[in-house]
Amino acid sequence: MLKPGMILCDRYEILDVVGAGGMSIVYKARDHRLNRNVAIKVLKPEFSNDKNFVTKFRIEAQASAGLTHPNIVNVYDVVDDEGIYCIVMELVEGITLKQYIEQNGRLNMETAINFSIQIASGLEAAHENHIIHRDIKPQNIIVSKNGNIKVTDFGIAKAASSNTLTSGAMGSVHYISPEQARGGYSDERSDIYSLGITMYEMVTGRVPFEGDNNVSVALMHIQNEMIPPRQYYPDIYTSFEKIILKATQKKPERRYLTASALIADLKRVQNNPNIDIVVAPTSITNSPTQEWTKEDVQAIRNGSANRDLYSQPYDNPPVSQEMGEIRPIGYNSTPQANNGRINELLQEDDDEWEEDDYEPEPQPKRGNLKKVQDYDDDEELEEEEDPDGIDPGIRKAVTIAGVATAVIIAIIIIVVLGNVLGWFKFGSKKDNKNKITTEEVQSIAMISFTGVSEDAALKMLSDAGFTNVKTEHVEDEKTQEGYVFEQSVKEGETIPADQEIVLKVSAGAEEVDVPDVKNYEDSQAVTILTEAGFEVSHAYEYSDDVEKDKVIKTDPEGGTKAAKGSKVIVTVSNGSEKKEVEVPNLGGLTEAQARDSLSSKKLSAGNVTHANSDSVAAGMVISQNPARGTTVTEGDSVDFVISDGPEQKEKKYTAKISGTISRVDEVSVPDETAVTVQVQFNGQVVYSKDIQISPNASYEVSATVPGLSSTGGSASLIIVDVSGNNVTAAFSGTTPEVSYSEE
Template structure:
C-alpha cells in the first residue's frame, strides 16, 4: 500500500486510496506536470514479481491507452518506479454499476436499456481496435456523476490470461463465458456474453447462476439453462428477454457477432418494447473480484465434475438458512446432475481445447446433437438400461409366481387366486403391492417469485403443493418465504407441500393527525410503524406549524414502514408588496401610504440642515423592494435645523488702583454682560474701600444663550455721579460658556 504523499516517477503524488481489487489497488493522485487529478492503478506485489505477467501487462495497458471513447475510462500513462508498476487513468467521480444495482435492488427496463447501450458502445469501440476486455462485469463499469457509464480495466484480463498459466480462466466466474470457463479460445463474443449476464443482473438484481464454489458456477455457464428474468419481474419486455437469451447462447456463433448488432436491437426495443426481436435462458452475488482458477479447478471443469472442497484450498461460502435467503436472490444447487457422475478420470469424459475447437468447427452434425449435452445423453442411456433391468426383474417375478418357482411367494408372501368369470388369475399379495413408491428430492424455491416457484415445482413433478400467504417485514410481496419440506429431502411426488408466500408487511391504519402540531403528528405516525416526510403550504384556516392534510389520508390501510407525507401549514399566505417612495413626504402622508399597502410604518426623528422639518429624510427598505404584507418599513423624519444653546458663568474681580475712598466716599458699581443685542446685569450696588477687590465669583450665570461670545461693560461712579471707572482695574473679569444642546 502506498502512503499519501508518495511520488511516482517524480510526477504523480498519491493522495488517497479509493479502492482495491484482486490484482491491484487504485489511488487518487495529482499529476504535477499537467496539474490535474488522475486515478492510478498499482499492481499488487504478487503480480509485479511475475516478469512474464508484467511484460504482457505493459503491452496490453499500452494498447488500452490507444482507446478513446466517452464510454471508456481513458488510460493516460503506464509506468514503473522502483518495482511499482502502475497505470495512470482518467479520474471518474461516481460509483460502480454494481454499487448502483445494490443500492436500487434492480434497474427499471428503460434505464437498463440505456445503460446497456452505453456499455456496448464502449465495448464496440474497443473491439474495433482489436482489444477484448474478457472481464465485463458491473464492478468494472463506473457510473459517473453526470450519468455516463464508462468501462474500465481494458487489457488487464488479457494480460493475465496470456501469462504463463495459460489454463487459467480470468474474470469473475459469475459473468464468465462458457468458452472462458473451459479455458479455451475467447474473442469479442465472450464480451457480449458477459454483457448479457450484466444486463440480466441489472434487470433482476442478481446474476443467473450461483453455486457453492467457482467450478459449480462455471459448469452452470457451460451446461445449465437460465431462469427467465420475466419469471422474477413480469414487467421486463419479452423482446428484452430475447436479447439477453441471444447474448448468452452457449455457442459463440449463436450470439450477436458484434456489439453494434446488439446496440441496434437495443435501440429497437427502446423505441418499441413490443417488437419481436430474437432468442434462449437462470440467477445474486456479492461484489466479485477478478479471480484466477487453479489448474485443479480447470481440470474439474473440463471433466465436468464438481470440486472436492477438501482437496482445494478455497473454502466455499456457507449456504444460508432457508429463513435467511433474501428476496430476489434465489440460490441454485451447483448442478442437478452432479451426483450422477462418478469421480473418475474416464478419458471419454474430458473436454480438451481440441474438443472445443471441434465443437465450433463441426457443422455437419445434426442440430439437435449439438444442442444435447453429452452428459445428458449418458444419463438417458443409463436410465434406459436401468428401466429395462427393472422391467425384466418384474417379469421374472410374475412368471416365477405363476410357475411356482417361489414357494410361499416372493419375499415370504403367499400366492392367492380369485375366481373371475371362470378363470383363475394369480395376484401376488406382497411382491408388487408393497413396492415402495418412487421418491424425488425436494427442490429449493425459497426466494423465487410465486409464478417461478410454481413452474419449478411442476418441472420437478410435484403434484400436491399449496401456496399460503403470510405477512413478512423483510420479504417482498409475492416471493417465497419458506417451504414445509427442506431442500433435498426425498419425498414422493404427491407428498403434501406448503409453500409460504409473502403478502408483504403487516398492514396498519394511517392515524388522523390533521391540526396536530408537527412534532406530535410525526410521533403518532412513527408509533404506528410509518415513515414520515413533510411538505409545506399556506393555509388561512390552519395554524402555522400544524398539519393541514396527510397522504395517504387518515384511515387508509397501508403496509408497516410505508411513507406518509404530511402537509404543514405556513400560516396565512403572505402577499408581496412593493415598498413606495416615502422620501420628501410629510410624516402624515407617509404613514397613510404605508397603511394603504398593508405595511407597518416605524418613524424616527433627526435634525437636518437640508430637509424641512416634518418631511421624510430616508427609508428602509429602499423604494421598489418587494416585501411581505405586514412587513415593517422604517423611515426618518426631519426635525429641521438643530438649535444650539449655551450657558455662561462669570468670574473674576475689580481692583482699586488710585481712587481715594477717604476723600470721596463710596462708589456705585454697575457690571453688565452684553451678548448680541441683549445686556445682562452681572452686579449693581455701592461699594466702599473694604469691598475691593470686588469679586463676581458665584454670581448666577445665564442659560439658553444662542451664542457663545459676549462683552463685559463696567461703570463706576462716585457719590456725585462722576465716572471714576478709570481709577479701577476691570481686566480681571471673565465669562465661561458651556454648550447645553446640539452639536
C-alpha cells in the first residue's frame, strides 16, 4: 500500500486513500507537472505480478484513455513505476451510485430517468469506440456533487474476464448478464443488461436476485424471471418499467441492441411518462438448449400443418406456454382480429430482434417438412430420420389424411360459426319481422390508446376494424402534443365497429410567458417559475459575472413563451471558477514583493504582522501560513510575518547617593537624641538608618538605586525623631550627591 508523500514517476505525489476494490486501490494524488489533483488506481500485487494480465490490462486501459465524454471518467495516463502498475484518471468529487442509493433510498422517477440517460450516454460513446465495459454496476458509477454522472473502470473488466481471478476481484454477480454468467460471448448488449439491473435498483432500492452465494445468483440471472418493479412500488412509470424489462431480457437479441435505442426510449418517457414501450416476448429462460418430447414435436408438426392451411406467418406461433413459449403482447386466438396489431408491434421492434451477423443455415430438403424454430436464433429443430421405423410412404399418407381431415373440420367450423353469426343465410324464414335485410355489424372490444400518438392510434383502430373514428385536438399540459389523452369508449367495452369513437389528442399545453429571473436568488427563481406554472430543473455553471447561487440564465429564456407545465432549466452560478494552486515561497521577500507573488497566483495577502529576528533582515518575510507548496484554491489568503530586525535591549543604570550630615541646632536635637535618617530618590525612600546624636559628630550617609531606565533624578536626606517629628532643619548636608553608572 502506498503512503502519503510518495512520488510515482517523478510526477504524481500520493495524498490520500480514496477507496479500494477487488482489483485495485484508489488514491488521491497531485500531478505536479500539470498542477492538478488526479485519482490513481493502483493494481493490487496479486494482479501486478501476473504479466499476462498486466499486458491485457494496459492495452484495455490505453484504449479507454481515448474516450472523452462528459459521462465517462477520463483516463489521463497508464504508468509503470518499478512494478507498480496504475491508471491516472480524472478526480471526481462525489460518491458512488451505490452509496447514493444507500443514503437517499430509491430514486424518484425524474432522477432515475436522468441518471439512466447519462449512464447510457457514456456507454453509447464507449460502444461507438468498440469498448465494452463488462462490469456496469452502481459501484462503478460516480454521482458528482453537481449531480452529473460519471462511469468509471472502462477496460478493466475485459482484462479481468480473460484471467483466472478470485471471487473478490470480479464484478458483483448481482449485475452480470446471463451470457456472462454462462461464460459465453459478451458484447454491447451485456452492458445494456447490467444497466437494466442498475435501473431496477435505482427505482426499487434493491437488486432483483439475491442468493446465498455467487453461483446461485448467477443461475437466477440465467433461469429466473425477475419480479417487475411495479409490484414493489406502483408509482413507478409503466413505461419505465417496460424499458427495464426490455433491457434485461435473457436473450441478447431481445434487448436494446444499442445504447442509442435505449436513450431514445428513455427520452420519450422523460417527455411523456404515459408513452407505450414495446417489449419483446419473454424468452425461454431455463436453458440455452431446449429439450423436446415426442409429444412436443408432434404438436409442432400439427401446428405447422394447420398454419399452412390458414396461411399464417411464423412470426407469432401460437405455441402453448407448456412448450416454453409465451405469446407476444397483443396475441389472441383470433388471427384476423389481432394480426394487424401484432404485426405493427413486431414491425416497430424489428431492428432490435435481429442480429447483424446472423446468417440462417441452409434448410434441409425433405419433402414438404419445414424447420420449426422457437425465438432462439441459434437453436432449431429439424426433421430427423424416423426413429420408429415407420415406412415413409405410410407416414406420408397418414400426413395427407391428417391434413385433409383438418381441412374438413376447419370448413365445418367456419360454416357453423358463420351460420350462428349470420354470415350465411341458412334455415327457414319464419316471418318478415325477423328477416335480416342488412349485413350485421361486427362488435369489437375496445383497447386503450392513452399515451399513444394520434397516427398510431388511428392505424390501430383501423386495423382492429373500427370505421367511425374522430379526433379532437385539445390543449392539455400533462400530455405531449400529438398524443391521445382521452377516449370516448373505455378500454374493454365491446361496441359495433361503426360506432363513433372520439379520441382527444393533446394540442400541447397553453403557452404562457416565461418570467425573467436572471440574477435572482435560486430559491426566489424557483418560486416565481413554479407560480407561473412551470416545472423547474437545475444546471450549474461557473461565472465571473454572476454571484454564487444566483441565476445565470434559463432555458427557455425569460420573456419568451413556453407551454404551461413544461420544464424550465435554471442555470445557477457556482461563482468564479477557482482552480487549485500551490502557495509560493514568500521567505526573504519584502512585503510588497510578497503581495505581488501572491497576486500572480490569484491569492491575496491575509494577516500581516511584525516580529524581531536575529537572522532575517528588517523588512523581509520571516514566515508564512499556509506553508509554501501547500495546495489551496484561487482567491484564498496567505498570512505572513515581516522582520523588524534584532531585538533592541533597553539600557539600565544604577544611581549612587552619598552625603555627610552634622547637627547645627543643639536645642532642637539635644545630645543622645535618637533619630532616623532616610534617603529619598525621586520622592521614594530608598534607604533608612537609625543613629544617636553625639556632641560635635558628623555622619556618612550612602545608598544605591539599581534598574533605572535613564540618568537624572533628585535625592534628599530626611531626619525624624522617635516621635516622628521632622528635624531635618537641625542638620546640615541634607542634599547629597548623586552619581550614575551603566549596568
